[in-house]
Amino acid sequence: MSVLRSVIDFAIGDAQAEKAVPPTGFTVRLTVFSAAAMAFLVVFALALSLAAGRLADRWSDELARSATVRISAPAAQMAAQTEAALNVLRTTEGVESARALSLEEQRALLAPWFGPELPLDALQLPQMIEVIETASGFDGDGLRLRLAGEVPGAVLDNHARWRGPLVSAASSLRLLGWVSIVLIALATGAMITLAANAALAANAQVIAVMRLVGARDSYIAQAFMRRFTLRALAGAAGGTLFGAFALLLLPSASEEGGFLTGLGLQGAHWFLLILIPILAAVVAFLATRLAAHNTLRSLT
Amino acid sequence: MIETNGKLRHNRLIILRSDLSAKAVRQKGRKLIEFERVAHSYSGGELFNEVSLRLAPGSFHFLTGPSGSGKTTFLKLCYGALVPSSGVVRIFDDDVRQMSRDDIALARRRVGVVHQDCQFLDHLTLRENLALPLTVSGHEALDDDANLKELMGWVGLTSRADALPPELSGGERQRAALARALIMSPDVILADEPTGNVDWEMSQRLLTLLIELNRMGKTIMIATHDLGLIRAAKNHVQARVLRISGRRLQLAGADL
Ligand SMILES: Nc1ncnc2c1ncn2[C@@H]1O[C@H](COP(=O)(O)OP(=O)(O)OP(=O)(O)O)[C@@H](O)[C@H]1O
Ligand SMILES: [Mg+2]
DSSP states (O other), X not given: OHHHHHHHHHHHOOHXXXXXXXXXXXXXXHHHHHHHHHHHHHHHHHHHHHHHHHXXXXXXXXXXXXXXXEEOOOHHHHHHHHHXXXXXXXXXXXXXXXXXOOHHHHHHHHHHHHOTTOOGGGSOOXXXXXXXXXXXXXXXXXXXXXXXXXXXXXXXXXXXXGGHHHHHHHHHHHHHHHHHHHHHHHHHHHHHHHHHHHXXXXXXXXXXXXXXXXXXXXXXHXXXXXXXXXXXXXXXXHHHHHHHHHHHHSOOOOTTTTTGGXXXXXXXXXXXXXXXXXXXXXXXXXXXXXXXXXXXXXXX | OBOOOOOOOOXXXXXXXXXXXXXXXXXXXXXXEEEEEEEEEETTEEEEEEEEEEEOTTOEEEEEOSTTSSHHHHHHHHTTSSOOSEEEEEETTEEGGGXXXXXXXXXXXXXXXXXXXXXXXXXXXXXXXXXXXHHHTTOOOOTTOHHHHHHHHHTTOGGGTTOOGGGSOHHHHHHHHHHHHHTTOOSEEEEESTTTTSOHHHHHHHHHHHHHHHHTTOEEEEEOOOHHHHHHHHTTXXXXXXXXXTTEEEEOXXXX
16 A cells, blocks of 8 residues: 555655756657557557457367377277277377277267268268377377387377467467567667666756755655656556557457458457556656666766 | 754744744754865866865855865865765764665755755646755745745745746846745755856845845855855854865865
């Protein structure tokens, strides 16, 4: 609570202290502008990061689904080979469960193509085995080799595997988004430090007079910190609003569109945007504080 | 060691009903500012050395010497703007070398300094400038502060209250600088050439103000090379005259 109190006190500020430091003109406008531009960029980096995260999660969910083993064998050997394949699968690391599909299930799978009346008994159908992987998954090539050795008619089909590289791409993209946000925050800090240093240098005389009449460093620093922090907050709020508006204009997420249309923010994630101006204010506060204390230390 | 005879008189006026802080100092000890074998040099060379001095409460000092002899430097040592090259300077019994920047800031609220070049904040009105020491030490409600009004009347600047410093004449600036030095009701007043660019009449008025302050118990040190001013003062106040000469601080004698 005391933190909140000091934040509120800081924001309300000391009107007299604020007045003692003359308007800092372009440095402050520079701060507002760069905070706005940076906030705008952060909105997109955040959206990108969250969208990539959503994709990575969805795709890796799909990966966790089943693989299939298909057994094509003469009718006489079918049952034996199926049993053998199930034995292999049960002793394979990374396989959670394996189950031969019943006739009815296979009929249901085929129904969309051949209709419900299909006389399955008349057809020489392969036997399907549904394999559920554990979270870590199995070694597809190893399993294929073992099956080839023990069950000549078995074919392993782990079709979902092609998405693996996509998942890692999406994860990298998410990481990239976060790295961008950190870099933007650092760049904002650097810019505000430069602006604050310029303001402090331009006001060396003012600072000297204030010191002469007994102002503490913290009092002087506060006047500058408050100014830059509030401007950064305002600028970033504007930039964030602008960025949010731009996001709204993007086409909304749809199943077919995949990645590109899923770039917007969803649900509660919109509230994350509130954090952007706060982050900007914190960065400005720290940068100005550092600059002010460094400058003040060098004065008598 | 030059001993100064501290002479405390009762407050005749109530203009600056200070004197809580002055009492505190009296209890704490009789030393306001103390120099012990102080030497100071800039990159250009040594200005003075072996300077020992004790400013007793209520004393009145003049500090004189040729231009460039180190008067301003001496005063800066007195209010912690400089740290001596060697020796010890104590302000209110604290060694300047041991004081933090905040300690120095607090000490300055008890030492009124009239700068040689009267530094003001040019974007603030005269009233705001005079109130600046109050502002920076966290006082509020300045506009109806009776002290401030009284003080402005005392230095004759009431009508200029809303002027900006660049609009003031040299004499007005110097009176304003004195008023600003007094607003915190300091124990010590250090004035660097307070009559530097005013005519004789005005310098007499300023001197009268300072003498009056001394009668109220303030400790005064005035750096000046205006010997006429010193002679004029000696008729009204028991003042000691220090002179920086030959890199030493000497007590000037009857030759003045
Ligand atoms: N910050 C500084 N760095 C280097 N030299 C300085 C510095 N300040 C003053 N000096 C030099 O020290 C000497 C004494 O300066 P100071 O201002 O104390 O003299 P002063 O007695 O007040 O002179 P005046 O009567 O002209 O005001 C001068 O020669 C000056 O050039
Ligand atoms: Mg001087």
